[in-house]
Amino acid sequence: MTFEIGKYQVELLDDSDYNPDSNDNLNKYLKNYLTESDFELPTKIGIKILENGTELNSVIIGAEGGATGLHKTSQIVDSNRIVICCSDSVFCLDLPTLNLNWKTKVDMAAAYEILKIENGFIIHGELEITRIDSDGKIVWQNGGADIFVSRNGNEDFEVKDNFVKATDWDNRIYKWNLNGVEIE
Structure with a gap:
């Protein structure tokens, strides 16, 4: 999924196969907000911020609980933040920095x-x-x-x-x- 927010493009990716311990991931991310767990996280979402096709920031998020997906009501993207459901939690990330504002189970x-x-x-x-x-x-x-x-x-x-x-x-x-x- 891709959203246009002002001069930025916000790209959301279902990246549930992402492994932080591997060098063979399809995507690379500058930031990592994966919940620490003894179990494999069922849902991992990649978020990339682009300007004129050039990647500025990227993050991978993930939480415990059940598997969820990306669809039209799984997130809210506005001019200065994205609020997104991922497994048992909601993440709020600043745009365009993708700094984590808060995460709530x-x-x-x-x-x-x-x-x-x-x-x-x-x-x-x-x-x-x-x-x-x-x-x-x-x-x-x-x-x-x-x-x-x-x-x-x-x-x-x-x-x-x-x-x-x-x-x-x-x-x-x-x-x-x-x-x-x-x-x-």
């Missing part, structure tokens, strides 16, 4: 989607729906009776001006206001 398993709201973000996780503020601090987290993934593959997660709605595996619907209080 937002789910016990996987963080699938991030949506911007006033003064923060809502994250659709496998086990929890989480609200974080603009500095990555958890405001609230709510779970359900089962995972927040639908059996039929429908998009069963939405964020509106004043509520969050999620559906679990058994088609139970959960609805919270933006303060995390269940409303239906």
Whole structure:
């Protein structure tokens, strides 16, 4: 995936085969924000900043938990930062330096989607729906009776001006206001 942000191009790469101990990686990165783990990280995302086709900065990020991927709602890219889901965490990186502003573990398993709201973000996780503020601090987290993934593959997660709605595996619907209080 590539985004145009002012004079920069931001390139996101699924680089889950990246091995920090190998010289044979397809891509090289100037920075490394891989979570230390005794296990192989299931998702690694490469981020490159280019200007007129010339690479200025690059970073590899990765976290523990379940595997996630890159898609239209797995990240938010704006003029001065990228906020991106990767496994069980959300990373916030400064643009164009790719310095790590913060990293927050937002789910016990996987963080699938991030949506911007006033003064923060809502994250659709496998086990929890989480609200974080603009500095990555958890405001609230709510779970359900089962995972927040639908059996039929429908998009069963939405964020509106004043509520969050999620559906679990058994088609139970959960609805919270933006303060995390269940409303239906």
